[in-house]
Amino acid sequence: MKYAIIAAGEGSRLREEGIEVPKPMVNLRGEMLIERLIRIFKSQGAEEISIIINAHSPELRRYLEGVTEKDGLINLIVETTPSSAHSFYAILNNSCRPFEELCLTTVDTIFSEDVFKSYIDDFNSRKDIDALMAVTDYVDDEKPLWVKTDERNKILEFSSCQKSERALVSGGIYCLRKKALSVAFSAMEQGVERMRNYQQMLVESGCEVFAFNFGKILDIDHAGDIDKAEFFIENQNKRVLCVGRAKRFSVGCEHKDKRLFDLICQALQKRGMRVCVVEEDDLCKEHLQGVCSVVSMARGKAATDMLDYVCQSATEVLNSPEGVRNCSRERFNVLLQDAGIPIPRFILLRHRNISSIRRENFADCNSLWIKRADALTMCAEDVVPARNDKELADYVDRMFARQIDHCLICENIEGRLVKVYRIAESEFLEYFFPSANKFSDLENISGEFPDINRKFLKRLSDKVARVLKLCVFGMDLIQTKEGKFYVIDVNDFPSFSDFALQAAEVICDKIEGLCNRKRM
Known part of the structure; x- marks a missing residue:
């Protein structure tokens, strides 16, 4: 595929802010903008790279003429144009052979190289589309071109104002095939002077135009953008x-x-x-x-x-691997108990004889829970309630029949269930009361409960994080009517539900x- 770079702008705002070199020669971490794009395009197997610059940048021209002599891929066009659209037309008119496919961008567009590779791969694999346009949900442009898409990411409209819930704007990178390029010639004949108008013409002419979300794309318009771009590139x-x-x-x-x-x-x-x-x-x-x-x-x-x-x-x-291991039911109960964090009474069962255990440890409990202890929960039968001695014996037998070599017998704490999501050493803390389920008579009793103190939850969850060596985790708590909390379960890296x-x-x-x- 052929590539093209529009580098014909004046860069007046950068000059006014003290940047003396032409914009294409602005240096980012030891590499000029123009140099970076040439390298990236060559890494994607570019057959030809057309570059248009204005006639008022002798330093840039000398540099690119030197590159052209060494590299037969470069097609240098020196022409002062009134707009980026005119620069695009000049590129089309100065190609040795008509373009079958073209990837076009402006010189100051900063993007992830890995995402760009995925973008080119996607375009190459979709021969039925006419154009694949880079879009970004990072809106940092003074006059963004908003993009409206359908559920398939087909572009329905380009506009100067946002017309959909998705905040997507044009990213200034275009992959175009013959039909889309032919629209450019029509735009040229009609005197279209802005790239944004050309893009809308693509949609109106019936081209199959799709969006590819790059995530973050930056432009170098002001001196302050250089630091932002360097930080972004460093992250790569x-x-x-x-x-x-x-x-x-x-x-x-x-x-x-x-x-x-x-x-x-x-x-x-x-x-x-x-x-x-x-x-x-x-x-x-x-x-x-x-x-x-x-x-x-x-x-x-x-x-x-x-x-x-x-x-x-x-x-x-x-x-951490240690934190994940600490979330096994046996280990987290022991660790939390040793740290003085309230949990239900429990005992580890390694045999089927439960009668003495119930009499000695849970004589005052109306209901118990049987929980798999040799591994994390794998199915619904790994955590079950026993409301009487017969259910307890039956469930324990089933556990051992499944080759589960040990399980936990835990007391049932009467109260309401509170689910907590926490990311340690951050302000992220969310909690909610789950909807009713088949165990609601045990986990969610009716009645009045004290209000939950968010600061208390934060202190409790931070202590759990320290003890279990966790950062991203969820907890199931039971709050009693007296306001006491018991930790009944800890999950490493939960789904975060509506807070994802x-x-x-x-x-x-x-x-x-x-x-x-x-x-x-």
Whole structure:
């Protein structure tokens, strides 16, 4: 495919703010804007790179003529044009051969190289579309061109005002095929002077125009944008490994867990980070090489043992393998009890004889819970209530018949169930009262309860986080009518339910902080 760069602008705002070099020669982390784009396009197998500059930048012209002599890919066009649309037309008119496909961008567009590769791959794989336009939900333009799409990301309209709930604007990168390019010639004949008007013409002419969300795209319009762009590019060198949870550990929450995981991966990419995604069953040591941090929803022994390897190299894992292990029912009950955190009375059962245990430990309890203790919950039968001695004996027999070698017998605390989501060392704390379920007579008794003190919940959850060495977790609490709280369950990396979007951003803040701390 052929590529083209519009670099013919005057860069007047940058000059007014003290930047003396032409905009295409602005340096970002040791690389000029024009140099960066040439390198990226060549990495995608560019057959030709057309570059248009104005006639008033002799320094830029000398540089590009030198590059052209060394590199036969460059087609340099020197022409002063009144607008970016005119520059586009000049590129079309100065090509040695008509373009079959073209990727066009302006010189000051800053984007993730990994996302750009995905963008080109997507365009190459979809031969039935006429144009694939970069869009971004990062709106930092003085006059953005808003993009309205349908559920398939087909573009329905370009406009100067937002007309849909999705906040998407044009990103200034265009992949175009013959039909879309022919519309450009029509636009030229009609005197269309703005690229935004050309884009709307594509839709109105019946072209199949689709959007590709880059996440974050920046433009260099002001001197202050240079620091933003350098920080964004620096993030690209931060490789984050995201380890997805196996379905067997997402009992009843498979889609919610997947949604949170996808939101985290997308948010990291939007920040410019290089994201490597792997499912926990496929994780191997090669995935752990060269990562600055790891986001892991893994729960299986093989994956958590593997992640111990990366922890030895001082790479942070969120949540840590130790924290995940501490969420096993036997371990977290022992650890919380030793730390003085209120939990229901419990006893570990390694045999089927329960009569003496009930008399000695739970004589005053009307109901008990039988909970699998040798592993995390895998199915609904791993946590069941026993309302009488017969149910208790039956459920214990079933546990051992399933080759579960030990289980917990816990007292039932009367009160209301409170679900808590927490990200440690942040302001993120959400709680709610779940809707009724088949165990509501045990977990959600009726009546008046004291108001919940958010500061108390924060202190309690932070103590749990310290004891269990967790960062991202959920807790199930029982609040009694007297206002006392008991921790009855702890989950590492929950789905966050309706709070997933907010949680994903806070988790990304944590990861970004970990990467920066490691670099320092």
